[in-house]
Amino acid sequence: MENRIEKRIEIAAPILSVWQALTDSRQFGEWFQVKMDGPFVAGEAVGGQLTFPGYEHLRMEIVIQAIKPNSYFSYTWHPYAVDPKVDYSQEIPTLVEFRLEQIPEGTLLLVTESGFDKLPRERYTDAFRMNTRGWEQQMESIRGYVGKTF
Amino acid sequence: MSGRRSSGLAAKATIFAALGDETRLSLLAKLGKGQRYSISQLAEGTKLTRQGVTKHLQVLERAHMVHAKRAGRENLFELDPKPIQELSEYLDMVSKQWDAALARLKAFVESKHS
Numbered sequence: 001m002e003n004r005i006e007k008r009i010e011i012a013a014p015i016l017s018v019w020q021a022l023t024d025s026r027q028f029g030e031w032f033q034v035k036m037d038g039p040f041v042a043g044e045a046v047g048g049q050l051t052f053p054g055y056e057h058l059r060m061e062i063v064i065q066a067i068k069p070n071s072y073f074s075y076t077w078h079p080y081a082v083d084p085k086v087d088y089s090q091e092i093p094t095l096v097e098f099r100l101e102q103i104p105e106g107t108l109l110l111v112t113e114s115g116f117d118k119l120p121r122e123r124y125t126d127a128f129r130m131n132t133r134g135w136e137q138q139m140e141s142i143r144g145y146v147g148k149t150f
Numbered sequence: 151m152s153g154r155r156s157s158g159l160a161a162k163a164t165i166f167a168a169l170g171d172e173t174r175l176s177l178l179a180k181l182g183k184g185q186r187y188s189i190s191q192l193a194e195g196t197k198l199t200r201q202g203v204t205k206h207l208q209v210l211e212r213a214h215m216v217h218a219k220r221a222g223r224e225n226l227f228e229l230d231p232k233p234i235q236e237l238s239e240y241l242d243m244v245s246k247q248w249d250a251a252l253a254r255l256k257a258f259v260e261s262k263h264s
Contacts, residue, residue, distance in 0.1 A: 007249070011259050012263070013260055018255075031251065116240075117166030117167070118166075
């Protein structure tokens with residue numbers, strides 16, 4: 001079984017626009033649906049308040065690992081560490097990496113999240129239970145968002 | 151209410167750790183046929199000793215992938231498919247969250263750019 005998730009998406013915009021949407025914490029928050037407390041700085045932790053519908057009462061924290069302008073951005077976090085009763089600090093976080101490449105159509109974005117093999121079993125059950133309801137809401141929110149944009 | 155509970159990473163074998171071994175995978179494949187097996191039956195036709203089988207079964211038990219049932223003088227072991235199902239559902243959920251987030255990212259960047 002794979003212990004990592006890999007995604008690739010083509011975006012019809014120059015690398016710089018994609019880069020800013022990823023690494024400017026305010027722009028990041030627009031699509032990730034979180035209001036970050038401050039800028040992204042390599043080696044530093046930064047928290048934020050979720051704006052994702054149904055989860056506005058929750059916070060998330062990420063630790064910025066590397067920022068290589070216009071090509072590579074990475075952070076670690078505890079995925080869906082949203083139960084305030086659980087102390088996640090002893091868990092090994094997963095690593096999220098964004099790689100950008102220029103293509104004729106604009107920008108190719110490769111995203112990987114790795115390290116799921118280090119997660120304890122409870123996280124599968126907890127996170128899944130917590131997200132089944134939220135997922136339906138999120139689909140609604142995306143349909144609304146995309147519909148508005150185009 | 152009690153305090154925050156630790157998710158206990160150090161104490162527990164992860165499913166990936168349990169899966170990361172060819173011998174255990176072959177034991178799981180055998181157990182996956184839906185019957186209960188004794189340690190001798192599991193060792194049969196393999197190069198494993200009874201102790202070897204026991205050691206691997208312990209790893210699988212700690213990951214809750216295999217349960218022992220007492221039957222007379224011996225233990226019979228059976229597969230519990232739930233942990234693997236949960237893991238696969240979890241990764242599927244995370245994967246869908248990424249699809250949704252990246253669709254929002256694409257819409258966000260392209261709408262600004264156009």
